[in-house]
Amino acid sequence: MKVRSSYWHLLPYLWPQWLLLVRGFACILGFVLLTLALPYLAGQVAFFVGQGNVNQIAYWLGLATLVFLLRGLCQYGQNVFMIAAALNMVLNLRKQVYAHLHKLGLDYFETTQTGDLTYRLTEDIDRVGEIVDKLSHQFLSNLLQLIVIPIYMIYLNWQLTLAGLILAPLMAWLIGAFGQRLLVLSRQSQNQVSNLSALLTEVFSGIRVVQAFAAQGYEVKRFNQEAEQHRQAKYRALQLKSLQFPVVGFLEAVSIMLLFLLGGWQISQNQLTPQGFISFLAAVAILIQPIDLLISNYNEYKQTEASVERIFELMAQQPSFSEKPNAKELPRIAGKIEYRHVNFAYNPGQPVLKDLNLHAAPGNVIALVGASGAGKSTLINLLLRFYDPQAGEILIDDIDIRDVTLTSLRRQIGIVPQDITLFSGTIAENIGYGQEELDLSAIEAAAKIANAHSFISQFSQGYHSWVGERGVNLSGGQRQRLAIARAIVNDPRILILDEATSALDSESEALVQEALERVMQNRTVFIIAHRLSSVRRADCILVLEQGQVVEAGTHTFLLSQEGRYARFYAQQFYSTDEAESRE
Numbered sequence: 001m002k003v004r005s006s007y008w009h010l011l012p013y014l015w016p017q018w019l020l021l022v023r024g025f026a027c028i029l030g031f032v033l034l035t036l037a038l039p040y041l042a043g044q045v046a047f048f049v050g051q052g053n054v055n056q057i058a059y060w061l062g063l064a065t066l067v068f069l070l071r072g073l074c075q076y077g078q079n080v081f082m083i084a085a086a087l088n089m090v091l092n093l094r095k096q097v098y099a100h101l102h103k104l105g106l107d108y109f110e111t112t113q114t115g116d117l118t119y120r121l122t123e124d125i126d127r128v129g130e131i132v133d134k135l136s137h138q139f140l141s142n143l144l145q146l147i148v149i150p151i152y153m154i155y156l157n158w159q160l161t162l163a164g165l166i167l168a169p170l171m172a173w174l175i176g177a178f179g180q181r182l183l184v185l186s187r188q189s190q191n192q193v194s195n196l197s198a199l200l201t202e203v204f205s206g207i208r209v210v211q212a213f214a215a216q217g218y219e220v221k222r223f224n225q226e227a228e229q230h231r232q233a234k235y236r237a238l239q240l241k242s243l244q245f246p247v248v249g250f251l252e253a254v255s256i257m258l259l260f261l262l263g264g265w266q267i268s269q270n271q272l273t274p275q276g277f278i279s280f281l282a283a284v285a286i287l288i289q290p291i292d293l294l295i296s297n298y299n300e301y302k303q304t305e306a307s308v309e310r311i312f313e314l315m316a317q318q319p320s321f322s323e324k325p326n327a328k329e330l331p332r333i334a335g336k337i338e339y340r341h342v343n344f345a346y347n348p349g350q351p352v353l354k355d356l357n358l359h360a361a362p363g364n365v366i367a368l369v370g371a372s373g374a375g376k377s378t379l380i381n382l383l384l385r386f387y388d389p390q391a392g393e394i395l396i397d398d399i400d401i402r403d404v405t406l407t408s409l410r411r412q413i414g415i416v417p418q419d420i421t422l423f424s425g426t427i428a429e430n431i432g433y434g435q436e437e438l439d440l441s442a443i444e445a446a447a448k449i450a451n452a453h454s455f456i457s458q459f460s461q462g463y464h465s466w467v468g469e470r471g472v473n474l475s476g477g478q479r480q481r482l483a484i485a486r487a488i489v490n491d492p493r494i495l496i497l498d499e500a501t502s503a504l505d506s507e508s509e510a511l512v513q514e515a516l517e518r519v520m521q522n523r524t525v526f527i528i529a530h531r532l533s534s535v536r537r538a539d540c541i542l543v544l545e546q547g548q549v550v551e552a553g554t555h556t557f558l559l560s561q562e563g564r565y566a567r568f569y570a571q572q573f574y575s576t577d578e579a580e581s582r583e
């Protein structure tokens with residue numbers, strides 16, 4: 001079965017640029033026609049130079065100047081229109097691929113390398129723009145020449161034309177075969193660059209760990225190996241390209257020798273004059289440049305096909321689940337949450353949550369405790385609908401969360417994650433993250449509740465201070481308070497606190513705790529608990545073990561049961577408890 005070239009996927013993105021393309025093609029046509037006029041003008045000038053007719057020479061030179069000017073204008077037009085069309089197409093493609101990626105679930109990003117995605121969205125798309133620009137520039141003018149010149153050659157001498165073109169099918173086959181192989185090698189080379197980019201993103205974002213483990217040497221070695229593989233892949237592609245031109249050049253030379261043989265014979269038979277033979281050879285010489293240009297265009301076309309494939313691989317990714325077509329907006333909620341017989345597995349046959357039931361009334365604080373891997377984060381992931389359970393249902397205010405839009409669901413859940421991500425931008429933008437129009441009064445109010453207002457006010461630019469690279473330095477406690485402010489800025493009824501395990505100094509800890517106490521008021525709160533104070537004040541503690549709730553109740557109740565919680569508490573919190581009571 002013939003596989004359709006992946007370039008066809010570009011048509012819908014190129015089509016809206018038709019007006020620019022038409023203008024570009026009109027300029028190309030003008031350029032080619034004006035170029036064809038030049039030999040005629042040169043002939044006229046040469047003729048009057050021979051006669052010494054200065055007036056006529058001046059007249060024809062004036063005309064030639066006009067032609068050069070117009071031709072230059074057409075050249076400028078063809079470049080500018082084609083570049084504009086290619087860049088618009090690239091912009092549209094890039095926007096749509098990026099928007100499409102945001103439709104994909106967390107599962108996709110958890111299994112994809114960030115650097116690879118970055119490379120596809122930047123380098124690969126740029127390459128596509130360049131080839132579209134190049135092909136639209138050169139293709140038509142070369143094609144026109146390839147049509148017109150052979151017609152002229154047939155008019156001059158059809159037997160010689162036939163002899164000259166006898167090796168053309170072999171050449172075309174060779175060019176095609178080289179192109180196919182080049183596509184394979186380019187794909188390998190592109191994948192290698194992507195791997196390099198992925199490695200760099202990973203290492204630089206984890207540079208603290210790299211340095212803490214004194215693993216610079218190890219990372220340099222890993223990079224060198226990847227870089228070497230990239231060199232090899234690139235070398236193979238370039239080696240093939242280097243072979244292509246001598247091979248095709250040899251066939252061209254053989255064709256010309258055949259012409260000499262046949263031409264010489266025709267001259268000996270008085271079927272051709274030497275002048276006629278020279279004219280024919282001149283036409284062949286003119287034809288060689290467009291042929292060579294088309295070969296190199298074709299090579300680039302094949303090389304870039306790998307990039308086109310890599311881009312449309314992203315577009316072909318389907319979200320593992322999506323909103324129902326008739327999904328409704330979740331109305332402002334009170335905060336009642338129910339899990340009914342929920343079963344979930346990330347991978348088939350490896351259940352993570354098993355027949356899980358839970359009920360939280362509005363305003364309840366639920367602490368989730370359990371050993372690492374028990375399923376605490378997974379339970380939260382399902383509430384945010386990062387994943388859907390395979391069986392059972394999750395209800396908020398008696399509404400199945402699968403019946404509502406993801407945005408309206410997630411906007412009503414605030415989250416303070418364990419690893420706090422601050423984006424490049426101002427403090428206000430970070431607190432009001434996701435707001436299209438920043439609501440500065442809400443941001444300031446949230447910062448006050450989160451005990452962040454006073455330290456923000458001490459920065460010279462206050463809420464407009466820059467965070468991220470080259471921005472203000474924030475301590476761990478300050479970052480946590482910003483994260484708390486961000487979680488509550490939209491006043492969500494449900495709050496998720498994934499407690500940080502790393503300890504803060506006691507003053508910072510007290511400020512964070514105070515902020516948390518405040519934001520938990522009147523909200524349904526899930527705490528993935530690592531601190532004693534959180535579990536103690538919870539209305540209900542759920543002890544998870546291998547994806548099941550094995551005990552539930554208040555701190556005192558569960559301690560009195562002397563069951564798993566009591567044991568867990570002794571192991572997990574006892575030392576903290578001792579330390580706290582000693583203070």
Ligand SMILES: Nc1ncnc2c1ncn2[C@@H]1O[C@H](COP(=O)(O)OP(=O)(O)OP(=O)(O)O)[C@@H](O)[C@H]1O
Nearest residue numbers: 110346347352370371372373374375376377378379
């Ligand atoms: N994205 C994922 N893909 C596959 N398996 C996963 C994924 N995330 C978690 N798991 C697995 O699911 C199980 C429950 O993980 P989960 O993160 O919910 O536990 P947890 O109780 O939150 O642990 P911790 O306290 O260490 O964060 C673990 O066995 C874990 O390996």
